[in-house]
Amino acid sequence: MYFKQILDEHNGCASYIIASRETHEAAIVDPAIDIRPYEELLDERDFTLKYVIDTHIHADHVSGARKLVAARGGELCLHEVAPVVYPFRPLEDGEELQLGQLRLRVVHTPGHRPEVISILIVNPPRSPEPSMVLTGDSLLVGDVGRPDFGGENVAGRYAADQYESLTRLLRLPDWVAVFPGHFEGPCGKGMCGRPSTTIGFERLFNPLARLDRKAFLDTVLNGVPARPLNMDAIYNTNRGVIDKPWAMLTTSPHVAEITPEALPARAANALVLDVREPDEYTGGHVPGAVNIPQSLIASRLDDLPRDRPIVTVCRSGYRAHRAAQFLKQVGYAQVENLQGGTEAWREAGRPLAFGDAGDSGDAGDTGLERRPVAETLWTHAGVLGAVQPATSAPAAGS
Ligand SMILES: [Fe+2]
Numbered sequence: 001m002y003f004k005q006i007l008d009e010h011n012g013c014a015s016y017i018i019a020s021r022e023t024h025e026a027a028i029v030d031p032a033i034d035i036r037p038y039e040e041l042l043d044e045r046d047f048t049l050k051y052v053i054d055t056h057i058h059a060d061h062v063s064g065a066r067k068l069v070a071a072r073g074g075e076l077c078l079h080e081v082a083p084v085v086y087p088f089r090p091l092e093d094g095e096e097l098q099l100g101q102l103r104l105r106v107v108h109t110p111g112h113r114p115e116v117i118s119i120l121i122v123n124p125p126r127s128p129e130p131s132m133v134l135t136g137d138s139l140l141v142g143d144v145g146r147p148d149f150g151g152e153n154v155a156g157r158y159a160a161d162q163y164e165s166l167t168r169l170l171r172l173p174d175w176v177a178v179f180p181g182h183f184e185g186p187c188g189k190g191m192c193g194r195p196s197t198t199i200g201f202e203r204l205f206n207p208l209a210r211l212d213r214k215a216f217l218d219t220v221l222n223g224v225p226a227r228p229l230n231m232d233a234i235y236n237t238n239r240g241v242i243d244k245p246w247a248m249l250t251t252s253p254h255v256a257e258i259t260p261e262a263l264p265a266r267a268a269n270a271l272v273l274d275v276r277e278p279d280e281y282t283g284g285h286v287p288g289a290v291n292i293p294q295s296l297i298a299s300r301l302d303d304l305p306r307d308r309p310i311v312t313v314c315r316s317g318y319r320a321h322r323a324a325q326f327l328k329q330v331g332y333a334q335v336e337n338l339q340g341g342t343e344a345w346r347e348a349g350r351p352l353a354f355g356d357a358g359d360s361g362d363a364g365d366t367g368l369e370r371r372p373v374a375e376t377l378w379t380h381a382g383v384l385g386a387v388q389p390a391t392s393a394p395a396a397g398s
Pocket residue numbers: 056057058059060112137145187
């Protein structure tokens with residue numbers, strides 16, 4: 001067999017090429033929107049693309065699956081409950097896809113999303129047992145996928161599904177190598193950073209693996225990261241209901257930092273854009289700041305003036321830095337980021353305003369609007385450039 005993991009350093013995603021050396025048939029799992037690396041590999045190795053599989057509908061990055069099928073053929077595969085509006089081959093639990101001598105066995109592992117599948121890779125000439133499992137965002141290294149991407153106010157139910165899925169995966173033999181859909185980024189809150197692990201190691205050392213059901217639910221539901229940058233546009237693009245592949249941050253433009261001391265003068269003619277979740281905003285924000293959560297920025301560009309400076313603000317600088325980079329990517333020329341965010345503003349003795357988030361979006365999307373927003377450095381994928389967080393402890397996050 002042939003197997004390769006491809007890591008997207010910018011977004012913390014992992015994709016995979018699996019092929020039979022006997023038949024030269026290949027499958028690609030969770031392809032990124034830049035399909036050139038896959039095409040080059042298919043050409044170099046003289047592989048024919050037979051299957052393109054998305055383990056779930058991604059909310060943090062635009063899938064390259066449809067683009068890849070259009071360019072190179074093959075069947076586009078998703079779990080049968082995937083809520084997309086384009087044709088695909090529906091997969092069900094237990095089904096096997098044949099790839100030369102290899103078998104790709106579908107395991108339905110809902111939780112992070114209802115349609116998440118894991119894929120067991122079996123190479124019968126070597127062993128009747130699986131040697132690898134691609135887990136999407138069900139089992140991550142040292143973590144599991146966040147449970148709140150499934151829709152409104154159902155995070156608790158999806159967390160329960162996640163518990164069952166984790167339990168099922170951890171019944172696999174110790175030796176099975178685990179290859180997740182992410183090594184960093186906002187789909188989890190405690191990823192280790194390694195791009196692979198084993199079932200045996202996770203069963204022993206994944207902090208969620210030894211929890212009973214109630215403790216597991218409490219842990220995964222008590223705080224999730226903020227909804228990802230441009231989640232609304234990215235998720236709906238991946239469903240096929242809109243087409244905004246540009247909503248993904250793919251560049252790292254320089255963003256100037258502005259200090260709390262310099263902000264009042266700048267704010268005289270600038271729009272101060274608070275990109276935190278509505279509950280964070282109502283709990284204390286820079287006076288005059290407008291709240292558009294980062295998840296909605298690409299969907300609400302019409303609300304953001306191009307003829308005025310914009311200063312982005314979050315809790316301590318990371319989220320707003322990436323939001324500012326995105327605004328620059330789509331052509332906003334005058335964008336700065338408040339260094340250290342609202343925390344630095346408060347620590348500088350500046351006043352906070354409280355209350356109404358206005359039409360800043362439905363925090364109820366997560367079902368967790370009363371929970372604290374959990375963040376670590378690992379919830380921020382990619383290179384953060386010159387951001388200098390006001391807090392020194394990495395775990396303080398943004
Ligand atoms: Fe995901």
